[in-house]
Amino acid sequence: MQLSDFIDPHWLKEFLLFMIAIASVVVIALFIGLIVHKLYIEFRAKQITMFRQEYVSTISRKLIEPNVEIEKPMGRMRREALGDVMIDILASVAGDMETQVKRLAQDLGMGEYYVLKAKSGSWINRSIAIEKLGFLRLPEMKGFFRSLLSEDGNDAEILARAVLALSFIADDEADLNVINHILQKPFFGSSKFNEYVYTNIIKSFVKGRQEEKFLQFLEALKDDDSIPIMLKRDVIEACGSEVFYPVKHIIMKYFKQFFGVPEVKITCIRALGKIGGADVCEMIVSCLRDDDWRVRAVTAKNAYLCTEDIIVHLKESLHDESYYVRVNAAVSLSKLGDKGLAVLREGMLSTDQFTVDISRYTLDEARVRV
Template sequence: MNGYMDAYSVKSLLYSAIFVMLVTVIILFIALVVHKVHVELRDAYLIRLKEYYSKELQKKLSRRKSNLAAPKKKIEFDALTQVLIQMLTDGSVTAEHAKRLRGYTRRLGIAAFYQKMAESRSWVKRSIAIERLGLLGLTEMKPLFYAILNEEKDIGVISKAVWALSFVADENDLKTIYNMLNRPFFMSAKFSEYIYTNIITSFTQQGKQGLFIDYLKRIKDDPDFSDSLKRAIIEACGVRNVVAAGQTIRDYFITFSSVSDMKITCLRALGELGGDGILGVFKLGLNDEDWRVRAVAAKGASCCPQSLIIKDLRNALHDENYHVRINAALSIARFGDKGYKLLKRAANSGDRFVRDVSNYVLKELSYRA
């Protein structure tokens, strides 16, 4: 009898467990569906709000009657802020319109809303608030950014504060930003490049690009200034097409003639900038003892005058390193009909390595055609 009862008890227990699990699965499924519907409805509402705010802001900018009012709910703040950020950062508005948009940001309470959100106990909310205040480009938020840099413990929020400060930086902020970026294990080299790209944009908008180039000149011979951050600044000059920095970057190439990483950075930037005086640098690069420097020089050499560099690129087809050879062939291909004929001749070379890269690039050209 006891054995029968034990088996019956176990069976009942199993049924109960199965029932509980079934109910739990059903509840979780319902919760998932409800959450999905809620998110989709919220996203649809957000899209409608953004469309509405975009139209109203366009009306304001064209001085037509607008019903634009201060947002009251968080989703309204999010929608309006996202529209403002897009308009301010996509290059579609004039400097005058950008000034007026930032004025609306202040008058409609957006700046105050995110400033208060930056005091949240949640690091996620603080990070979002700082990010949006930075993208809005409000110079009066600098004290807030500095306060975060001095008091914040979370590295993610600190990095957002550095990033936000870079959007409104001037000559007085360069030392602070450098000190943050130069901290051991602080973010990445690419992050530093992004920061200096933003700084260049800020200086350019303020009509101070010349001051930034002077800064780049001053730090060149400063042994205490990190070489990795010097490279980040030079990369940023290439990204932002700071043509006026070309001579200074060429000086860096000569000064750091024994530092391959610096020469590579200079060649990349000069390849983006072009301009007079780059020919000599690329010729030196194509004959460097480090194959990495030669490879980068070969890749960017097509920015040089064709008649003056094509012989050097033809010689680079015989380089001992594959990467140099393929980059040289690709650069030659960019010289149009003359380059094509040169590659056709090289495809019949007695050097099989030259034949291989030439035939490869010719095949690539035929596929693209």
């Protein structure tokens, strides 16, 4: 029994030829479409590159000669090119030049352009617009970012970009409250993201000479039960990353108040270790004897930032029951000059085989660094 017994062979042949013809047309159309799209992308890339070079030259002249006129960009490619150039320039200038570029961005309608684009029906267009608007760091856009963060139903990715954008220009407690309202949501962002947001906030407050406001906020945050402890930890981590010296006494208060929370205690040790000071070294000595091995390990890792008085305590840590404490103590000793290296050489004569091995290994690494 064959297919031709049920279907007219002539009709079947015509049908197959018809389907082959359609498939051929589709393949040819797709190929032509691919070529056209490739040519368009290459043309667009060349145009944007040309516009960028033009705006780099024009804006550079404008910063030197204020009388130079720059026409308001027309068309999407020109606006995108101008926005990218301004973002690059703002990343490398400060002071009066930064103010001039921001004013120019507003005068040329870049703020309005990205706000309009942020209302697009396309998720990717909204995300890119908010991100670029944030990098422009226009103070006038603060209200727009706040409104995005206050709206219900916004995508988590949109909220993350809006939080980041507001962090670049935050300079009062109201901004911090809006940001914290988002950051404290369960599973919203990672600790690293929170830390990055607050490093931007600290830079913004310092740039605006509002350090005292931030110190008051940090002091109040310590006793605010509505804010998760882990978010408080991330804020302290950011202070350490920025080596923000004025917060030292407040971090010491956090250390005492949250002494029973190892995660916060560890973060305080890291932050204070970067800031330094005699009182910090006293705290580090006490933490080398903490019951929690994680606290001892982090303390040993940052102990080299103290004076040589810490060496005798690190020598004891070479015999700690925790592997990580021993390793970090050895590494810190290797960074404390000749006296620290002398302790490691002495450790090579120990009856503790691990102390012998880690001392030898760390000394070899120290020679490589030299």
